[in-house]
Amino acid sequence: MSxxxxxxxxxxxxxxxxxxxxxxxxxxxxxxxxxxxxxxxFPRGQLTSLLGPSGCGKTTLLKIIAGLLKPTSGxxxxxxxxVTGPGPDRAFxxxxxxxxxxxxxxxxxxxxxxxxxVATSEREARAEKYIKEVGLAGFENAYPHELxxxxxxxxxxxxxxxxxxxxxxxxxxxxxxDEQTRRKFQEDLLQLVQNENKTFIFVTHSIEEAVYVSDxxxxxLPRPSRVSEIIRPSNFRSKGVDNIxxxxxxxxxxDEIWASLRTYVE
Amino acid sequence: MIVFGYRxxxxxxxxxxxxxxxxxxQAGVTFFVPPLxxxxxTLFEILGTAAFQKALFETAYAFFAGVFFAIVIGIxxxxxxxxxxxxxxxxxxxxxVFLSAPLTALVPVLMVLFGFGMKxxxxxxxxxxxxxxxxxxxxxxxxxxxxxxxxxxxxxxxPTDAFxxxxxxxxxxxxxxxxxIGIIRAVKGVIIGQLLISIVGFGALFELYSANFLMGHFWxxxxxxxxxxxxxxxxxxxxxxxxxxxxxxx
Numbered sequence: 001m002s003x004x005x006x007x008x009x010x011x012x013x014x015x016x017x018x019x020x021x022x023x024x025x026x027x028x029x030x031x032x033x034x035x036x037x038x039x040x041x042f043p044r045g046q047l048t049s050l051l052g053p054s055g056c057g058k059t060t061l062l063k064i065i066a067g068l069l070k071p072t073s074g075x076x077x078x079x080x081x082x083v084t085g086p087g088p089d090r091a092f093x094x095x096x097x098x099x100x101x102x103x104x105x106x107x108x109x110x111x112x113x114x115x116x117x118v119a120t121s122e123r124e125a126r127a128e129k130y131i132k133e134v135g136l137a138g139f140e141n142a143y144p145h146e147l148x149x150x151x152x153x154x155x156x157x158x159x160x161x162x163x164x165x166x167x168x169x170x171x172x173x174x175x176x177x178d179e180q181t182r183r184k185f186q187e188d189l190l191q192l193v194q195n196e197n198k199t200f201i202f203v204t205h206s207i208e209e210a211v212y213v214s215d216x217x218x219x220x221l222p223r224p225s226r227v228s229e230i231i232r233p234s235n236f237r238s239k240g241v242d243n244i245x246x247x248x249x250x251x252x253x254x255d256e257i258w259a260s261l262r263t264y265v266e
Numbered sequence: 267m268i269v270f271g272y273r274x275x276x277x278x279x280x281x282x283x284x285x286x287x288x289x290x291x292q293a294g295v296t297f298f299v300p301p302l303x304x305x306x307x308t309l310f311e312i313l314g315t316a317a318f319q320k321a322l323f324e325t326a327y328a329f330f331a332g333v334f335f336a337i338v339i340g341i342x343x344x345x346x347x348x349x350x351x352x353x354x355x356x357x358x359x360x361x362x363v364f365l366s367a368p369l370t371a372l373v374p375v376l377m378v379l380f381g382f383g384m385k386x387x388x389x390x391x392x393x394x395x396x397x398x399x400x401x402x403x404x405x406x407x408x409x410x411x412x413x414x415x416x417x418x419x420x421x422x423x424x425p426t427d428a429f430x431x432x433x434x435x436x437x438x439x440x441x442x443x444x445x446x447i448g449i450i451r452a453v454k455g456v457i458i459g460q461l462l463i464s465i466v467g468f469g470a471l472f473e474l475y476s477a478n479f480l481m482g483h484f485w486x487x488x489x490x491x492x493x494x495x496x497x498x499x500x501x502x503x504x505x506x507x508x509x510x511x512x513x514x515x516x
Contacts, residue, residue, distance in 0.1 A: 068416050086420045098417035102435050112421040114431075163421065 018114060019199040020065060020167055021042035025074035027060055034060045036224040037074070042167075042216075047200035049210040050219035051257070053264045058203045059171055059242045065201060066092050066169050093162035093170040097152045099144040105131060105155050106140040112163035126173075150181035153179040167199045174209065177192065180195075182209070187241045189213050207257050211250055219257060221264060228260065273490025275411035300482045317471065318487075324467040328384060329456045332391025336448055340396045341441055345433050346401025354404070365397040369455070373462045384466060387459040394455025395448035406437025439506075446502040453495040 020042035035057045050058040063069040067086040073166040076083040078238040079092060086092075091112065106127055107114075113123035124253050131140055144152055153173055160168055174182045190213060193200055194214045202207050204210050210217050217231040234245035244250055267275070284302050291301030312318045347361075348356045372391055380386045410433065418432045434441075460469025468487060475483040 049319055057285075063416075066420055068420055088422065090420075092417070092420040094413050094417060096411070096413050098411070100414070100415040100432075100435070102438070111417075115418070115421045115423045115427060 002033050010125050013049045014047075016043040017221055018042055019079060020201065021077045022065065022260055023075055025061065025064060025071045025076070025164045027057070027069065028072045035064075035071070036226065037226060038225065039074075041216055042199055042201055042225055043176065044199050045193075045197055045238035047189070047213055048218060049204055050218050050220055051135070051210040053222060053261060054205065056220040056222040057225035060225075062169055062171055062201060062203050065167075066090055077224075078144050088163065089165055090167045090241065091163050091165035091166065092162050092170055093153075093160045094171045095172040095175055097144070097149075097156045097176070099152055099155055101144050103137060104141050104143060105147070109156050109162050110145065111160055112175055112259065116163070127162055128156070130162045130183070131155075133161070134158045138240055140150040142146075148181075150177045150185070153185070161196070165198070168202065170202045171204050172205065182254065190237070190241060207247075207254050207261070211257070212244055217253075217257070219260065221261075224241075231257070242253045256266075273428075275338060283374050298481055299481075300485065304482050305485040305489065308482040310491060312483060321467045321487075325456055325460065328387040328391055328459070328467065329452060330504070331388045332456060333395055333449055333452050335388070335392045336395035336399055337445060339392075339465075340399030340444075340448065342446070344400040344441070345437065347427065348404040348437070348458050349406025357400075357406075361397050361400050364393070365401060369393050370458055370462070373459060382463055382465060386463055387456060387466065390459030391455040392453045394458075395452035398451060399441075399444040399448040402447070403437055403441045405447055407433055408441030409440070410436040417469065423456045440504045446499070448507055449502055450495070450499050453498065457491060461474065468516065489492075496509075 008234070019042040020036060022040045022042075025035050025038045026033070038057075038061065040048075040061075050061060052058050060069065062069050065078075065083065067076075067083050078087070082090075100111065103111070106124060109131055110118075110123040110127035113126060119124075123198065128140060131137060136151060136154050136158065139147065139151065146157065147155070153176070156173070176186045177185065186209060189200075189202075192198075193213075193215075202210075202213065215232065215237075217233075218229045219231065220226070223230040231253060233249060233253055234243050236249050239247060260262055274315045286300040287299070291299050291304065323490060343357070347357055369390070370394065373386070376386045376389055376393075414432055414436060415428070418428045423431065455467065461472060463469060467489065471487055472484065474480075477489065
């Protein structure tokens with residue numbers, strides 16, 4: 001246990017440049033308090049997971065950062081700029097993919113660029129590049145219903161990458177795909193974080209998934225919703241994707257998180 | 267259907283019913299039912315007459331104009347009602363009232379308001395068609411996947427973009443269903459309007475034939491109208507099947 005004690009350090013003592021800061025966010029739905037006075041920093045170029053039992057407000061926080069929801073009080077800053085709504089500096093990956101069923105893969109991937117008024121030939125060229133990058137080359141003219149769940153989420157990912165936003169917001173992106181596809185996605189995500197100089201904010205309810213992919217894990221607890229601790233795994237990520245799941249530190253952190261969450265699971 | 271090992275083409279049962287009609291007609295049971303052969307003979311006879319062609323043209327004109335207004339006004343109204351709570355609260359009761367109301371009773375009022383001519387017939391046609399188009403467009407928008415709306419919003423879609431690139435397409439299968447039922451109702455509307463106003467189109471013809479006891483002519487025109495209405499409805503169903511192929515896969 002001594003090893004994990006070292007890795008679990010309070011957020012304040014680590015120094016990093018944050019790309020996204022959430023400050024004193026509260027969100028009420030009528031009388032229901034979804035978030036209360038929540039503050040969290042998201043380091044640039046890294047992946048931060050929001051992990052917690054259902055009802056802890058993790059998706060609410062993500063949508064506030066995306067500008068899709070307005071906080072009741074508090075504010076979010078992205079690269080020093082206050083968030084007032086959705087913006088080109090952020091892109092969202094949806095749990096249910098949110099693809100246009102009447103449009104081809106190519107048009108779906110280019111949708112964000114289309115909304116920004118990029119000319120057809122340019123946006124299709126850029127979309128094709130990202131379709132290739134997520135491994136869907138050859139499916140440009142397929143329709144979403146012709147693809148498997150995993151492939152559909154690759155389309156959603158390509159769409160988010162194509163707009164070249166600095167911050168990628170992912171709302172349980174792998175929860176609707178099967179176990180094997182999910183593992184492949186997790187490995188690919190590690191590659192992506194390494195290769196793209198982007199900040200990832202990743203909502204999940206899977207402890208293993210959070211520990212596997214994250215540079216920083218924020219544990220959120222419900223009633224009232226709050227950040228209970230921030231965990232920064234130290235060294236197993238450099239050991240290669242095949243070794244992470246049997247690294248002692250990985251296993252310790254997974255156990256530790258479960259120990260603190262189990263009382264909140266009905 | 268397969269009879270004695272032979273596959274019968276669709277609607278071959280009509281032959282049987284046609285035969286029955288012919289027998290009843292030839293037997294001279296009633297003066298109101300002339301034999302089918304006589305009716306068909308009359309049909310080809312009047313198809314070429316100026317009176318019939320004028321009636322057909324006027325009916326088609328009123329029908330297409332009425333349907334055009336019903337679609338152009340109905341679809342946007344329905345979509346906006348689906349999107350806006352306020353508009354929905356304001357308009358929904360009226361839409362429901364008019365959908366189920368016996369619109370035929372309104373035609374005399376329309377005649378007083380808009381005169382005894384084409385204008386009243388077009389408005390009658392529109393009134394028959396528009397309500398179901400509004401309701402279906404509204405239903406189509408209300409069942410839209412919330413995350414599609416959020417997706418468009420998060421990628422910076424303007425309200426116009428969202429309207430034309432998300433809402434319209436997402437609701438298209440329901441909209442087309444509404445347009446099909448609306449058009450079928452419009453066929454009724456255009457005929458009922460003409461019958462009541464009865465100085466233009468087929469209404470005038472019906473009036474003329476039935477007043478002069480020309481039953482052969484009467485049935486001939488009726489067959490033409492039924493066939494037209496049925497053809498339009500089948501054609502729309504075919505279009506709907508082609509366009510809404512993705513509806514089940516949303």
